[in-house]
Amino acid sequence: MKQLISFEIKKMLRKPLVWAALTGLIVFIALMEYSWVVPGYACIQTENDGKRVTIEGFEAIAINKEISAAYCGPLTDEKARSIIETYDMPDSLWESNDIDPGREYHYSHNLLYDSLSANGFVNPDGSYKGTTVEEVFGALAPGMIIGYSTGWECTINVLLYSFLLWGCILVVIVSPVFSEEYTIHMDALILTGIHGRRKCTLAKIVSAFLITTVGSALLLSVCTLLHLSVHGSVGWDSSVQLGELGYFGSVPYQLNWLQLYGLSCIAWFGGMFVLTSIVLVVSALGKSSFSALVIAFVIYVVPMFLPWNILPESLELWGYLLPITQMQLLKLFRFDLIALGSLTFPPVYLAIPITVIISIAGILWSKRGFSRHQVV
Amino acid sequence: MELRIENLTKQYGTFIAINNLSAVLTCGVYGLLGANGAGKTTLMRLLCDIQLPTAGTICYDGENIREYGDRYRNVLGYLPQDFGYYPDFTAMKFLLYMSAIKGLSKSYAGQRSLELLDEVDLLQVKDKKIKTFSGGMKQRLGIAQAMLNDPKVLILDEPTSGLDPKERVRFRNLISSFSRNKIVLLSTHIVSDVEYIAGNILVMKKGEFIHKGKPDEIIHTVDGKVWECRVADREVPSLESRFNIGNMRTEGENIILRIISEEKPLEDAVNVTPNLEDLYLYYFSDEDHPQ
Numbered sequence: 260m261k262q263l264i265s266f267e268i269k270k271m272l273r274k275p276l277v278w279a280a281l282t283g284l285i286v287f288i289a290l291m292e293y294s295w296v297v298p299g300y301a302c303i304q305t306e307n308d309g310k311r312v313t314i315e316g317f318e319a320i321a322i323n324k325e326i327s328a329a330y331c332g333p334l335t336d337e338k339a340r341s342i343i344e345t346y347d348m349p350d351s352l353w354e355s356n357d358i359d360p361g362r363e364y365h366y367s368h369n370l371l372y373d374s375l376s377a378n379g380f381v382n383p384d385g386s387y388k389g390t391t392v393e394e395v396f397g398a399l400a401p402g403m404i405i406g407y408s409t410g411w412e413c414t415i416n417v418l419l420y421s422f423l424l425w426g427c428i429l430v431v432i433v434s435p436v437f438s439e440e441y442t443i444h445m446d447a448l449i450l451t452g453i454h455g456r457r458k459c460t461l462a463k464i465v466s467a468f469l470i471t472t473v474g475s476a477l478l479l480s481v482c483t484l485l486h487l488s489v490h491g492s493v494g495w496d497s498s499v500q501l502g503e504l505g506y507f508g509s510v511p512y513q514l515n516w517l518q519l520y521g522l523s524c525i526a527w528f529g530g531m532f533v534l535t536s537i538v539l540v541v542s543a544l545g546k547s548s549f550s551a552l553v554i555a556f557v558i559y560v561v562p563m564f565l566p567w568n569i570l571p572e573s574l575e576l577w578g579y580l581l582p583i584t585q586m587q588l589l590k591l592f593r594f595d596l597i598a599l600g601s602l603t604f605p606p607v608y609l610a611i612p613i614t615v616i617i618s619i620a621g622i623l624w625s626k627r628g629f630s631r632h633q634v635v
Numbered sequence: 636m637e638l639r640i641e642n643l644t645k646q647y648g649t650f651i652a653i654n655n656l657s658a659v660l661t662c663g664v665y666g667l668l669g670a671n672g673a674g675k676t677t678l679m680r681l682l683c684d685i686q687l688p689t690a691g692t693i694c695y696d697g698e699n700i701r702e703y704g705d706r707y708r709n710v711l712g713y714l715p716q717d718f719g720y721y722p723d724f725t726a727m728k729f730l731l732y733m734s735a736i737k738g739l740s741k742s743y744a745g746q747r748s749l750e751l752l753d754e755v756d757l758l759q760v761k762d763k764k765i766k767t768f769s770g771g772m773k774q775r776l777g778i779a780q781a782m783l784n785d786p787k788v789l790i791l792d793e794p795t796s797g798l799d800p801k802e803r804v805r806f807r808n809l810i811s812s813f814s815r816n817k818i819v820l821l822s823t824h825i826v827s828d829v830e831y832i833a834g835n836i837l838v839m840k841k842g843e844f845i846h847k848g849k850p851d852e853i854i855h856t857v858d859g860k861v862w863e864c865r866v867a868d869r870e871v872p873s874l875e876s877r878f879n880i881g882n883m884r885t886e887g888e889n890i891i892l893r894i895i896s897e898e899k900p901l902e903d904a905v906n907v908t909p910n911l912e913d914l915y916l917y918y919f920s921d922e923d924h925p926q
Contacts, residue, residue: 262735273723443719448780450685452736453708459736634685634715 263454263462264469271432271466280428288421292482295413297489302367304348311352317489320409323370324493327407330371331494334403334501336391339380343387346372350384370409370503377505396500402513406497410490411516412504415523415588418482422527422586425478426534430555433467433535437542437629438551447634456630463629464539464622471535475528495520511595512605522607523588529610530586534559536621537582543628559583576606585610636696636787637661638682638818643691645677645842652677654842655691660818664810666829666850667822668911669839670919675822676716678839679792682820683713695788709738712786714777716793716822722766726757726776729765733780744783751779755809771802775809782813789819795828807832826912836911840918850911857909857917862894864904874900879920881913895920 271277294300301319305312314322326346330338346368367373368385375381378395382388393400440446449455495517499507507519514522538555545551559582567578567590578584579591585607596603638660645653652674669675680686682693684700684707693700700707720729727748734744752758755775765773774794781789791810795803803825810821811832823829829836829850836853838846846853861881866874871890874880878900881893893907894900895917 262731262741266732266735270721443721444715444717445719445721447680447683447685447713447715448718448733449736451683451708451711451713452733453705453738453784454736455708456705633687634680 260458263459264466267462267466277432280431284424284428287424291417292485295417297485299413303369304366306348306352324407326369331406334392334405339375340387342371343375343381347385373503374501404497405501407494408497408502410486412502414482414486419588421478430538430559433538434542434552434555435548436463436467438545438548442548460626460630467535467539471531475531510592525610526585526588526607529614530582532614533617534582536618539625540621543625580609639694641692644689646689652842663834664814664819664832666833666836668829668836670824673839674842675839676792679790682790710787712781712789714781714791714794720765724765725762727761734783737784751782755779771798778809787817789817791821793823795825826915830911854909854914857914860895861907861909861913862900862904863907864892864901865889866892879916881916
């Protein structure tokens, strides 16, 4: 069995198209990491002897961490006021640097100022609006924790796009698993071998899931290690609603970055396993490797463009639990906690039973599809 | 050892590819002769249990191959028509892969693959990628993979089509050398393939066996129907339109024609001893030409 799995993995990976796609993924991740995380867009604008000074890169990250350390912990009205008043820049400075104060929100002061600015604590001219934490966050206000979040937010963003692309590449890798045998007429040889219908078919399925698991784990590990090496783990307990970019500003329950990271892993891995299962079924039932590739790709990508929001909320949620919409995270995290008796949990947990059910169904269906396939 | 086909039928929609075939195959080489579309490939797929019959059974040593299951696959070697290879695999790796599918142990698979590569004269290129191989080399690799498990039933579907004459002779000799103590079924529409190596011939037309037997017995069925005559060059077109013409050769000013006809085609036509090619022309002249 081990030998068959090894052969099947080699067959899947030793294709110019796969290597080109993997190279593309690596370049994409490198560019994303450079733009977002290492050191990313980290930028602080401050005043020095009446001049606007811009600090970028690793130095900005270090200063942001220092500033965050001074304020980290529960977000209070006093902290909000202090941050905004301390780090707001006077109009005179913008004028002397020929910058329109009305567009101040386009320019970075520092992470914490930007977080509060994104959450509506700041007037258009950059000054404190007087809004309280409770007015902004309502019932969530008592649990809001401020801290250094840029690294987490950017890393999750990079991972999100990388997983979406990795899904496309997985379609390219997995869709020929069975269908290519039909195309090159190797199905006849495989199915006349003593292990053709059972072990070889199973080896193909195991190989596909191994590639999915190892590839996803590698992607996650590389991005996480880069994040930890550049930004450290600091800020893991701060609230996702206080992210500098505001991507997760509308999460309607308490969630910190580490929890979001964990839930995102469920969504990404679940999405990848469901995708692998679907592609295996398409491959086993497809007539040729090209048709299997096209059909699998359409099944993967099209749900991203469907207007799920026109459906009632209960149905809309299921639309966001399809592999690609689930891995996009953002819309899935806008749904409130699901209550099941006395138990409440984030909707992303639904991905676990869905993944288990679809994976089992996919394995059985694709196995049956190939082993009972009539050679033509 | 026997492979028994009983009332075998395969239907695709309304098209009957195999029509109520029955035959018993024992040790020896069987040539399955028929035009394209006669049902040869379908029959072979049914014999390999990779297609389900609409009706009828195939039994190996008295047991239905559907019930024999994997044990039947253990005694089966198959070389399909036009099968692809993994172009980036080397010959050796391909055989090792097929060995794994056929359930051979890793150590035996390595030894057996080298033996077979030697026998099919591919040992020197065992580490070369299959995409660099000629058609003949690929077919030799194909027969090597079919022989990996030392099968008792060897099914070869048009193994020599597309090969040049030299490769064809080489391939035929290989089949002969592998055929001892086996049931070998070789399908072809190339008459010379079966003429030299098949001890028995099954002639297939429109999904049915129209003749079964030893080559000499089958050839006798066209006794008295093969004629040779000497004609002028200008007469050939008119004769071609009226008769089923076999060989044509020029001798001086005249042409010697071999005509397959129930009746004497010309006054001076002489009845000659038929061969397998004549038999093919007799039965398949309306379908395609022999090679």
